[in-house]
Amino acid sequence: MADLDIMENDSKQYIVVKIGNEQYGIDISYIDTIVRMQKITRVPKAQRHFKGVINLRGEIVPVMSIRLKMKLEDDEFTNTSRIIILKLEEKGMLGVIVDEVKEVVTLSSNEVEKSSGKGSFINGVGKHGEELISLFDINAIVEEKENA
Amino acid sequence: MDVSQYLEIFIDETNEHVQTLSDCIMVLEKEPDNKDTINEVFRAAHSLKGMAGTMGFKRMQRLTHDMENVFQEVRSDKIKVNSAMIDLLFKCLDAIDGYLNNVKASSDEGTEDNEHIIKELNDFIAAANGTVQTEEKPVTPVEEKTENASGDADYLQIELNDSEKDAVKAAEEAGQKVYGITVNIQKDCLLKAARAFLVFKAVEEFGNIIVYRPSSQDIEDEKFDLTFSFYLVTEEEDFDKISHAAGTVSEIESVVGSLVSYADIAGAEKKEEVPVETVSKTEEITKTIQTAPAAPAQAATPAAKKQAAAKPVTGRTVRVDIEKLDALMNQVSELIIAKNSLVSISSSEAGAFQNQTFNEQIEYLERITTNLHESVMKVRMVPIESTVNKFPRMIRDLARKLNKKMELYMTGEETELDRTVVDQIGDPLQHLLRNSADHGLESNEVRIQRGKPEVGSIFLNAYQEGNNVIIKVGDDGNGIDVEAVKNKAIERGTITPEQAESMSQKEIINLLFLPSFSMAKQISDISGRGVGLDVVKSNIEQLGGDVEVQTVLGEGTTFTVRLPLTLAIIQALMVEIRDEKYAIALGSISNIESIPVNEIKYVEAKEVIHLRGNVIPIIRLDKILDIDDGQKDPENLTVVIVKKGDSLAGLVVDNLMGQQEIVIKSLGKYIDNNKIISGATILGDGEVALILDVNTLI
Known part of the structure; x- marks a missing residue:
């Protein structure tokens, strides 16, 4: 990371998380906080990918399983599981469950390869050393359409 | 003079006065001879004029002045209230509303002169009076009046009632002097009542005031223009001393006065007839003087003192930004959560915390938080009156437009709801009322055929039921034709004929709440575009409430709106x-x-x-x-x-x-x-x- 200390104007910071075997990056400007796994209260009749709600310092925050949203296997909560609390201007706070939080990286625009595709939750792939990081399109995740 | 700081108060008070006027005019339409209402209307119009003048809104002042003239004529029984006049007055109110909206938007009244309304008003007075009173025709009367005011000696025109005359007579007989005095206040004076009070205080050094014009109450309430008059009973021989004392009060333009005698008054009395309203206006004072004719000032002085004390009354209510209240509410919410967690600790963790004082304190805390919460909630509660009191006027206009006779009956206007709910419930209710007026009620002919009273009734009843407030809006009209709704729904493909078979009446009626489902055969500008009941429903649901319909074909429809009393x-x-x-x-x-x-x-x-x-x-x-x-x-x-x-x-x-x-x-x-x-x-x-x-x- 040391080589990235001098930031370029168009570089962004990402939090790198693990879901399954893949590494994903979440734009740090969307992130309010990261909390450990806690009791999630199930909400009946909610969309399937919503695990329920949690009490975050006195506020009710809905929690989404990004795995279910991406049609992956259901989450298995472990010691490394975390809930990343995203804060969105319009709709308020939303928690997403990830298997593990790894690090914070800074990617400049020339390290990011844009990609787009219908029904995809990824809007780019970042290269960080030897590793590839899929960058989440936060708006696509929040978007309430079920992607078939 | 910078009056911007008063703008907010001006807007609020104007709103209030316009509402009063609207209410009163509605009453007048039904009871054209109701003297109390006429007086109230007059006072409201007068205050409006005064306020507009103070704020420098000349156009508004002019309009209200001419309205006031009409009321003045009504008050003195020169004009009878008729429906053309009522229509005209409502036009005036709309125009005032227009000014007010301009003021709200831009702190300026705008440039609309409303000449035609003013002309109509004046025509009205002229038509009613014939040509007798042409010299009173006010074109730009307000300015004139204020200009003239400086030299006026209104005390000469004071008409006294018997007890006041007796008081003058008694004073004379006791060898005291009675001075008639008129004080003119400077045009830009903002605290007229306070100035008047200071004048009274100054002259009461010399003797007692026995007659006030306008009445002391009206002076206290600032219900006078720039002049007021009074009679002073005193031992003082030199009038200049008195006028000098009164004249030293700041913002006083001039003090005019002279010695009056009982003979003058009695003589002047014959020249002019006493208008009825003058008597009623001074009734209050009459009473106090009657009880103590020889020393009337005893009654007058406390009144004047009260006026000084009355000033801070405005300070007893505080305008608070609703956001601040929300913040307070959130704090209370947090407190209750914290309290609940203490309660759960005390009940679950036996042992260490199980001692009586601790439990007592917890209970004490519970009581306080509950009371605190209630107080905060009450602060946020306002009567629905502010929202529903515009409806009578609306129904009246609709009755005209639709050419149907109808009457709105409202109860429970004092029912209180959370401020945010009250603010947002207006539109849905208005919609339901329009629905009743347009679709619900049959035409007058049909009603007579059906043996119903010719005048249709629309009602709005509000009351509290447990944690909910219920508002029922309905009519005694045609009711909803369930078959017609069913057919329409099938025709539109909303439901299949098979589905229709198995649906209950209630379910079918609920189809009316679907988006873009309109039963109106004709689209009018009142309703029928199908953006109606679904919006009503979603608005009400947003407030955490719901709406239901009961209907009997041929007998009427009732919409029941249920709203939560508290939101938090x-x-x-x-x-x-x-x-x-x-x-x-x-x-x-x-x-x-x-x-x-x-x-x-x-x-x-x-x-x-x-x-x-x-x-x-x-x-x-x-x-x-x-x-x-x-x-x-x-x-x-x-x-x-x-x-x-x-x-x-x-x-x-x-x-x-x-x-x-x-x-x-x-x-x-x-x-x-x-x-x-x-x-x-x-x-x-x-x-x-x-x-x-x-x-x-x-």
Whole structure:
């Protein structure tokens, strides 16, 4: 990371998380906080990918399983599981469950390869050393359409 | 003079006065001879004029001045109230509203002169008076008046009633002097009442004031223009001393006066007839003087003192930004959550905390937080009056437009609701009323044919029921033709004929709440575009309420709007279903029963229980909430009987946890759950419990 200390104007910071075997990056400007796994209260009749709600310092925050949203296997909560609390201007706070939080990286625009595709939750792939990081399109995740 | 700081007060007060005028004019339309109302109208118009003048809104002042002239004529019985006049007055009110909106938007009254209205007003006076009073015709009268004011000696025109004359006579007989004095205040004076008070104080050094024009009450309330007059009884020979004392009060333009004698007054009396209203206006003073004719000032002085004390009255109410109240409410919510967690610690952790003082203190804390919450809620509560009092006028206009005779009856305007709810309930209610007027009521001919009273009735009744406020809006018109709705729905493809067969009447009527479903054969500008009931419904649901329809074909329709009294904190019963905790609002719970399983009966393959003469459907919460794990029923079921209006339902729960004050939190915008869950709350131990919306279950 040391080589990235001098930031370029168009570089962004990402939090790198693990879901399954893949590494994903979440734009740090969307992130309010990261909390450990806690009791999630199930909400009946909610969309399937919503695990329920949690009490975050006195506020009710809905929690989404990004795995279910991406049609992956259901989450298995472990010691490394975390809930990343995203804060969105319009709709308020939303928690997403990830298997593990790894690090914070800074990617400049020339390290990011844009990609787009219908029904995809990824809007780019970042290269960080030897590793590839899929960058989440936060708006696509929040978007309430079920992607078939 | 910079008056911008008064702008807000001006807007509020103008609103109030316009509303008063509107109400009074409605009354006048029905009772053209109601003197009290005429006086009230006059006062409101007068205050409006004064306020507009103070703020420098010349156009508005001119319009209100001419309105006032009309009222003046009515008051002195020179004009009879008729419907053309009422129409004209409403036009004036709309024009004033227009000015007011301009003022709100730009702090300026705008440039609309409303010449035609002013002309109509003047024509009206002229037509009614013939040409007798042409010299009184005010074109730009306000300016004239203020200009003239400086030299006026109005005291010469004072007409006295008998007791006042007696007082003058008595003073003369006692060898005292009576001076008639008129004081003119400077045009830009903002605190006229206070100046008048200072003048009175100054002259009362010399003697007693026996007559006030206008009355002392009106002077106190600043209900006078720039001049006021009074009679002073004194031993003082030199009038200059008195006029000098009065003249030293700042912002006084001039003080005019002279000695008056009883003979003058009695003589002047014959020249002019005493108008009726002068007497009524001074009645108050008459009474006080009658009781103590020789020393009338005893009554007058306390009145003047009261005026000094009256000033801080404005300070007893405080305007608070609703956001500040919200912040306060949030703090109280947090406090209650913290309190709940203390309560749960004290009840769960036996041992260390189990001592009596601790428990007592906890109970004390509970009481305080509950009271605090109630106080904060009350601060946010306002009567629905402010929203519904514009409806009579609206119905009147609709009656004209639709050419149907109708009458609006309202009750319960004093019912209080949370401020945010009151602000937003106006549109839905207005819509329902328009619906009643347009679709509900038949035309007058049809009504007569059907043997109904020719004049249709529309009603709006509001009252509190438990934790809800109910507002019923309805009419005695045609009712909803269920068959017609059904056919329309089939025609539009909303439902299939097969579906229609199996639908209950209620379900069919509920189709009316679907988006873009309009029954109107003709689109009018009043209703019929199909953006109606669905918007009403969604507006009301946004406020946490719901709306229902009852209708009898040929007899009328009633819409029942149910709104929660409070939005943030409620008393709730906590229940357990398997290992999940849910809250049910206490306000919707009727009672709790333990029912043996074998008492469950079946009606149309649905489970019901028979309880004290009621057949109550059973709702298995575990099934509804998708936690049915096939667990066998125990011998006795715990059933929470909930009510919504007249309908009851029994909710089967596993376990009761007790009553608790809960803070309602929204689930946010992400989760869509068919509205069964109306929100969530945080329990004492930090756990989240969901709040069941009983209204959607029944």
